[in-house]
Amino acid sequence: MDIKEYMQGVGRAARQASRAMAKADSGAKNAALEAIAIAIEREAERLLAANASDMKAAEAAGLEPALLDRLALTPKGVAAMAEGLRQIAKLPDPIGEMDDFSYRPSGIQVGKMRVPLGVVGIIYEARPNVTADAAGLCLKSGNAAILRGGSEAVRANQAIAECVREGLARAGLPELAVQVIETTDRSAVGELITMPEYVDVIVPRGGKGLIERISREARVPVIKHLDGVCHVYIDDDADLDKAVRIADNAKTHRYGTCNTMETLLVAQAMAPKVLPLLGRIYTEKRVELRACAASRALLQEAGFQDVAVATETDWHTEYLAPILSIRIVPGMEEAISHINHYGSHHTDAIVTENYSRARRFLREVDSASVMVNASTRFADGFEYGLGAEIGISTDKIHARGPVGLQGLTSQKWVVLGDGHVRS
Amino acid sequence: MDIKEYMQGVGRAARQASRAMAKADSGAKNAALEAIAIAIEREAERLLAANASDMKAAEAAGLEPALLDRLALTPKGVAAMAEGLRQIAKLPDPIGEMDDFSYRPSGIQVGKMRVPLGVVGIIYEARPNVTADAAGLCLKSGNAAILRGGSEAVRANQAIAECVREGLARAGLPELAVQVIETTDRSAVGELITMPEYVDVIVPRGGKGLIERISREARVPVIKHLDGVCHVYIDDDADLDKAVRIADNAKTHRYGTCNTMETLLVAQAMAPKVLPLLGRIYTEKRVELRACAASRALLQEAGFQDVAVATETDWHTEYLAPILSIRIVPGMEEAISHINHYGSHHTDAIVTENYSRARRFLREVDSASVMVNASTRFADGFEYGLGAEIGISTDKIHARGPVGLQGLTSQKWVVLGDGHVRS
Incomplete structure (x- = not known):
């Protein structure tokens, strides 16, 4: 597999899907979240079996106990994933919110509309529950997502990805609005963080070393969390x-x-x-x-x-x-x-x-x-009332502290006139 | 001159000054803006003489007429600089604004406070009026600024920088809160955009080629304006x-x-x-x-x-x-x-x-x-009511469209409790 070519294809598809996602109404997005939750519940046994294979391979490879612990899925964990998606469905849809409208001396009326960022790339550890969570948050905020989870979780992640695709299709949204990278080749991350034409922001989660490396090498804005002293x-x-x-x-x-x-x-x-x-x-x-x-x-x-x-x-x-x-x-x-x-x-x-x-x-x-x-x-x-979080930012630019749905959005200016021209 | 060492010194001083600027009250900041305006008016002849030397050197070097036009300062232009600073003084101070406070089910009260970004680096063409403007906007928004104007304007920029330092000192604010890079060595820009420990954001202004290069090489977030089709x-x-x-x-x-x-x-x-x-x-x-x-x-x-x-x-x-x-x-x-x-x-x-x-x-x-x-x-x-703008962003992250004082700020979370702990 040519990783660069594969990632370019993923990026192009994400960009295209992001256009449809930006237009999607709240009803369709919530229907997709519910359909994904149903698919996850129905496929619980398959998810657990995929995770069992992941665990076996990770144990054989000598993964640390703490990391094995994060990798493990239980029936309760699968139910929590579905429940998390339903909670995201219940959150207010931030997209299209308009505020701050006022008339200017020129006679135009100026305000702002909340819009998706476009394509969000998320790089995270081998924790399959993050796959469902991140997919849900990006979907609700009208973004397309490219998810790259730790390679040890690849089987469970692909099983979850199938549920996500099914849910999107059932709601009439593009299946490729959420793509979970299939390859475990590390160079896929290098490609993902250097495609500004296809990716609008990168959210890395994991160890400080990984995040520092991503921040250093990225050609795309990064919302990052370093450490908490x-x-x-x-x-x-x-x-x-x-x-x-x-x-x-x-x-x-x-x-x-x-x-x-x-x-x-x-x-x-x-x-x-x-x-x-x-x-x-x-x-x-x-x-x-x-x-x-x-x-x-x-x-x-x-x-x-x-x-x-x-x-x-x-x-x-x-x-x-x-x-x-x-x-x-x-x-x-x-x-x-x-x-x-x-x-x-x-x-x-x-x-x-x-x-x-x-x-x-x-x-x-x-x-x-x-x-x-x-x-x-x-x-x-959750404690701050964001409903869910994609991470906690230690940056000052764009989003600071816990990042919820709003952190995955931007605002555009809206100008309403009646034939107004500038003099 | 060792450019790396020089720029590290500039960065360290800016970071230190930014702490005092973040605490500065609106009165001190407005007093500094007024004192800078007065100094610019008083020194008008010196500024025009410095600009005349810049123009002479630029003409000898064969600078294009359009760029000479932007470089030129007139008595009216000097008066407009002072007037611009007074207008910035009249704008509401965004720093310390608190909003969105609400009680959470846990009993804590959560809201947000607007704060400066810290140190802002601005890279711009040979336009001396931008020096006064950028200094004023950074000062009012509680940031320290590192300004790098086009080398053809270096004499006028240094003359303006002296007025800025005088105004800051008169208001009891750190003189190094605004630093105008003295060297015309191009490698200074390379250093400025790769000092994340000292610089929080870069605002490049100028041609698309320059901005693309800065975006590509920066290790610091960039608020950029590419083109307007x-x-x-x-x-x-x-x-x-x-x-x-x-x-x-x-x-x-x-x-x-x-x-x-x-x-x-x-x-x-x-x-x-x-x-x-x-x-x-x-x-x-x-x-x-x-x-x-x-x-x-x-x-x-x-x-x-x-x-x-x-x-x-x-x-x-x-x-x-x-x-x-x-x-x-x-x-x-x-x-x-x-x-x-x-x-x-x-x-x-x-x-x-x-x-x-x-x-x-x-x-x-x-x-x-x-x-x-x-x-x-x-x-x-101005048309949107921001009062002044540092640029127009074509990015979606942090600031989109015209960027005013608010674009040079961030928000931190404020939690008010009464002995609350998490259960």
């Missing part, structure tokens, strides 16, 4: 109870997610009150602590001997594990400097009852999500 | 008078602008009525016509012998000159296909009294600006 800062005027609850939840609710706190910053005056309480919680939950000299001394004094010394590297690190770095800072000024310097501009929270400091923190912390008295774990498309 | 489609149900007025204005109001009509599409049934009227106007205004066989026959029958045969290349071409291609189409369906295939997704208009076709045209034409019964010449930041 998230902070909670406990201010002088923090409510002790809220501080403990939030610092606990932000770290221990889930360890492997990008919105998990990785560094806890504590104002000097609060440290003696809050650190002993937190030391106990983290010790009970077996969270490894790496602390600055001052916080380490405080924790040891309170009886927690097993605290490591944090190094410069720790402040930069997304552990994605039960590890937490802790630093005592003189006050909010230094906390903001630390966050803007060492953080990844993902999600950062302050715990405080002080109005002025809350206001300054929100303005001056340069992150996709800034929070007052809430756990960083809330940084999520 | 704009259409007017005169529908079966067009009002004859409006059709003539709009087709005249869209072509002949100004020939060298990107929103000028380059191809006129006419519905078969309307052609015999409207083409003779337009043939007369275009002939009087010495617009060269290149027509499809059918429209050529009609025009010749009406007495306009001097009509060339349009070739495939014409449908793709942005003339930027008194030349117009004309094509008769069976109806709107074919007009939309022509526009989406041959156009540049910039600005396209329909002239019609038919409600359903107007509605379909607006939805299905895939362009940054779509218009009903209005001249394409309205596609402009």
Whole structure:
């Protein structure tokens, strides 16, 4: 197979399908989502069998247990895929929304209409559920999609792709509106990210290394998520109870997610009150602590001997594990400097009852999500009310933070006149 | 001078200045704009002398008359620069705007805050007035700016840069918030577009070749304007008078602008009525016509012998000159296909009294600006009410069409809680 030729064909077909998708009405798009859900439920056994083959091959190839875990499909997982598609069908259709219309001094009326981006390329890990999810989001937002999942999931992905094609056809939409790359050849990714004539945006999901490489080599705009070095800062005027609850939840609710706190910053005056309480919680939950000299001394004094010394590297690190770095800072000024310097501009929270400091923190912390008295774990498309998310962007261009249907759209200008000409 | 080292220094200083700019209040930013305007007025003679040296060198180097024309500064031009800065000061400050706040089922309150992009790099032709304009727009939107104007304007640009620095300092803002590249070495551009650690977005202005090269080589997001192959489609149900007025204005109001009509599409049934009227106007205004066989026959029958045969290349071409291609189409369906295939997704208009076709045209034409019964010449930041524009984007990502202050901003998510944690 000539990969370049194959990908050019995929791109051309996607571009063509995108024209029909842009015109598709909400009824047809929702009917397709429902038909795909039905096909997935009907084909559940075939999907599970395809996944079993994928799992067997991946085990034989020695794939890591964590990755095998993400690859695995269960009957419950298949049902969740169908349910996810039905939820996307229930979301309001963003396409065609018009707003901001006003008359200008010239007499023309100017406003904006929301439109699809066109063709969206999504590159993701070996997780078959993402295939259904990404197909659904692109379809609902009126885009054509080119999906490239991790090669270990190729059999399940192709089985899901058949259900998607069936659903599109049943609703009278072009079958090629969602294409799942068939080849596992890695050079297909290289082609996909360098076809600006056919692809309008790339959404890469996966490890930081992969995403950095894609960003470097892409000739197409990329909506990317790098890492989540998230902070909670406990201010002088923090409510002790809220501080403990939030610092606990932000770290221990889930360890492997990008919105998990990785560094806890504590104002000097609060440290003696809050650190002993937190030391106990983290010790009970077996969270490894790496602390600055001052916080380490405080924790040891309170009886927690097993605290490591944090190094410069720790402040930069997304552990994605039960590890937490802790630093005592003189006050909010230094906390903001630390966050803007060492953080990844993902999600950062302050715990405080002080109005002025809350206001300054929100303005001056340069992150996709800034929070007052809430756990960083809330940084999520569902929690924010987007209904579903295609990813979380750490970029500032186009989409920042959780990206839902709207992030897969653009706005065009609409001008209504009555024979108006410019003078 | 080591260009790489120089540009890294510029980038580092810009990143640092951007932090202070993000926090700057509207009062300080407006004071800086006013102080720059005053400095420009006071230094008018120095600016004109610097420009005179630029002009002399450019003439000696044999620069084209059209480019010399853009390079030239007059006392009126200097006054207009100062006036432009004062107009930017009068625009509402977009930074810190908060909207879309709502309570979520979890109890948190979620909304968005508008924030600067950070550091904006602008690469433009040898037009000194753009230096003042771009500096003003970046300053007002809370960004730091790195400006690289055409090398022929280097003396005037440095004189303007001094006024900008003075104004920033007077308002207590960092002088390095606006840096005008001093070297005329072309490799400075190569460095500027490959420093993602220091530059958040690049706005290139100038010829299509330059912009294509920058887009290809950039490692930083680019807000770009390629070309404007704009259409007017005169529908079966067009009002004859409006059709003539709009087709005249869209072509002949100004020939060298990107929103000028380059191809006129006419519905078969309307052609015999409207083409003779337009043939007369275009002939009087010495617009060269290149027509499809059918429209050529009609025009010749009406007495306009001097009509060339349009070739495939014409449908793709942005003339930027008194030349117009004309094509008769069976109806709107074919007009939309022509526009989406041959156009540049910039600005396209329909002239019609038919409600359903107007509605379909607006939805299905895939362009940054779509218009009903209005001249394409309205596609402009001032006409749309943006107050000022940094450029017109033909991209779909981030900003589409005229880009004003808002296009130089992003939105971050704000979460307000009261000790909320995720369960």
